[in-house]
Amino acid sequence: MSKPSTKKTAHSAVRGVKKPSPRSSEAKSILRDANQFLMPTYKRQPLVFTHGRGCYVYDSRGKKYLDFLGGIAVNALGHAHGRIVKVIRRESARAIHLSNLFHNSFQGPLARKLSEWSGMDRVFFSNSGAEAVEGALKLARLYGRTSADREGAPARKHRILALENSFHGRTFGAVSVTATQKYRLPFAPLLPGVEFVRFNDVADLESKFDDTVCAILLETIQGEGGIHPVSEDFWNRARALATKNGALLIADEIQCGLGRTGRYFAYQKFSSKPDVVLVAKPLAAGLPLGAVLTTEAVAQRISPGLHGTTFGGGPLACAAALEFLNVVEDEKLLENIRARGAELREGLSGLAAKFPFIREIRGEGLMIGVELSTDGAPFVSAALERGLLINCTHDFTLRFLPPFLVTRAQVRQFLRLLGKLFVSTPQKAAAAEPAKSAPPSGAALAAAR
Numbered sequence: 001m002s003k004p005s006t007k008k009t010a011h012s013a014v015r016g017v018k019k020p021s022p023r024s025s026e027a028k029s030i031l032r033d034a035n036q037f038l039m040p041t042y043k044r045q046p047l048v049f050t051h052g053r054g055c056y057v058y059d060s061r062g063k064k065y066l067d068f069l070g071g072i073a074v075n076a077l078g079h080a081h082g083r084i085v086k087v088i089r090r091e092s093a094r095a096i097h098l099s100n101l102f103h104n105s106f107q108g109p110l111a112r113k114l115s116e117w118s119g120m121d122r123v124f125f126s127n128s129g130a131e132a133v134e135g136a137l138k139l140a141r142l143y144g145r146t147s148a149d150r151e152g153a154p155a156r157k158h159r160i161l162a163l164e165n166s167f168h169g170r171t172f173g174a175v176s177v178t179a180t181q182k183y184r185l186p187f188a189p190l191l192p193g194v195e196f197v198r199f200n201d202v203a204d205l206e207s208k209f210d211d212t213v214c215a216i217l218l219e220t221i222q223g224e225g226g227i228h229p230v231s232e233d234f235w236n237r238a239r240a241l242a243t244k245n246g247a248l249l250i251a252d253e254i255q256c257g258l259g260r261t262g263r264y265f266a267y268q269k270f271s272s273k274p275d276v277v278l279v280a281k282p283l284a285a286g287l288p289l290g291a292v293l294t295t296e297a298v299a300q301r302i303s304p305g306l307h308g309t310t311f312g313g314g315p316l317a318c319a320a321a322l323e324f325l326n327v328v329e330d331e332k333l334l335e336n337i338r339a340r341g342a343e344l345r346e347g348l349s350g351l352a353a354k355f356p357f358i359r360e361i362r363g364e365g366l367m368i369g370v371e372l373s374t375d376g377a378p379f380v381s382a383a384l385e386r387g388l389l390i391n392c393t394h395d396f397t398l399r400f401l402p403p404f405l406v407t408r409a410q411v412r413q414f415l416r417l418l419g420k421l422f423v424s425t426p427q428k429a430a431a432a433e434p435a436k437s438a439p440p441s442g443a444a445l446a447a448a449r
C-alpha cells in the first residue's frame with residue numbers, strides 16, 4: 001500500500017501567511033485521491049477550494065467565487081474573519097481539547113450567552129446538528145417517562161411527532177425523524193414511535209396529538225425541504241397541544257437560527273417559546289459545534305451519566321462560538337441581515353417579473369429559496385462557471401444562504417449574476433411539476449415508517 005502524501009498544501013487564510021495556490025498538477029492529485037479513497041457519499045463538483053476572504057472563496061486555479069452558499073449556512077461571518085482567526089490562533093496555542101470531566105474557560109460563558117439570546121435556561125453542547133437532534137430525542141423520551149412505566153420497556157408516553165418534508169440529519173435517530181424517503185428507506189427499521197404530520201396542517205396535527213406524545217419536533221423554517229416556514233397557526237396549535245398533553249415542543253433551528261432570519265431565533269416572531277431549541281451550523285463560525293438549549297424543568301430530567309460526549313463543548317470551539325455571538329452583536333449584524341435580506345427579496349421579485357419559470361420566493365432574512373418550475377441543477381453549474389456559489393434543494397428550489405456580513409454591493413453583484421444566468425442557461429423540462437409550496441404527501445411516507 002502506498003504511503004499517504006505528506007506534501008504540504010498551504011491553506012491558511014490568515015494575515016501574514018502566504019495565500020495557497022496549489023499547482024494544477026497538485027489539484028489533480030487531490031481529486032484523484034478523493035475519488036479513489038473517499039466513500040462516495042457526495043456528488044462533489046470537481047473543484048478544489050483552497051481559501052476564502054469575507055464573502056468570496058477561491059479555487060486551486062485562483063478563480064474567485066461570490067459565496068451565497070456559505071458552507072450551507074455555516075460561514076455566517078464569511079471566511080477568515082479577523083476576530084475569529086485571532087481567537088482560534090490564541091486558544092489553539094492554549095488548549096484545543098480538555099475533558100468534559102472538568103470545566104473550561106468558555107463553555108459556561110457561551111451557555112450563558114445562548115440562554116440570553118434564546119430565553120432558554122440550560123445548554124448541552126454536541127459536535128454537530130444531528131447530535132443535537134439525538135440529544136433532544138433522548139430528552140423527549142426521558143421527559144415522557146413516569147414512575148408508572150416499567151424500566152426497560154417503552155414508556156406509555158413515547159410517541160414523537162415530526163413534520164412531513166423535514167430534514168434533521170443523518171444519524172439513526174435524526175434520520176428516523178427525517179421524512180424524505182430516500183434518506184430513510186435503506187435503513188429500516190428505524191426508531192419506533194415516530195409519526196409524521198402534514199406540513200402546516202393543523203387538523204392533521206390535532207388528529208395525531210394525544211397524551212401518548214412526548215414531543216413534537218419541527219424546523220421553524222424547513223431548510224433542506226426547500227425553505228418552508230412553519231405558519232403561525234401551526235406553531236400556536238403545536239405549542240398549545242404540547243402544553244396540554246405534557247409534551248415538548250422542539251424547534252430545530254440548526255439552519256434557520258442564530259441570526260439567519262434577522263432575529264436571534266426564527267421562533268422569536270411567534271408569541272410563545274419552544275421547550276427545546278437546537279442549534280449548530282454557524283455556532284462556532286466553522287468549527288464543529290452544536291447545542292441543545294432547554295428550560296430548567298426539562299433539564300432537571302437529566303442526570304450525570306445519561307448523556308454526554310467527548311468532544312462537544314471543547315474550549316477551542318466554544319471560544320470561537322462566543323466570539324461569533326459577540327461579533328453578531330458588536331457589528332449589528334441582525335440589522336444587516338434584515339436590510340440585505342429585504343434588498344435580495346426585492347431584486348428577486350424583479351427577476352420573477354421577467355422570468356416566468358420563477359414560481360415562488362420564500363424565506364426570511366438571509367435564508368431564501370426561489371422555487372422554479374424547471375430543474376434547478378443546470379443553474380447551479382452555470383453559476384459556478386460565472387463565479388457564483390449557490391445550491392439547489394428539493395430539485396426545483398435554488399437556495400441562498402449568504403454570510404451575515406454580505407454588503408449591498410455584493411447583493412447587487414449576486415442579482416446581476418443571477419439575472420445573467422436566468423437569460424443564458426438552457427432550461428431542462430421538469431420531470432414532474434413541483435407542487436407549489438406543498439411538501440410531499442403523507443401516503444408516500446407511510447412505507448418508510
Ligand SMILES: Cc1ncc(COP(=O)(O)O)c(C=O)c1O
Nearest residue numbers: 128129130167168169223254255
Ligand atoms: C434543520 C437541520 N437539522 C439538522 C441538520 C443536521 O446537522 P449536521 O449536518 O450538523 O449533523 C441539518 C443539516 O443540514 C439541518 O439543516
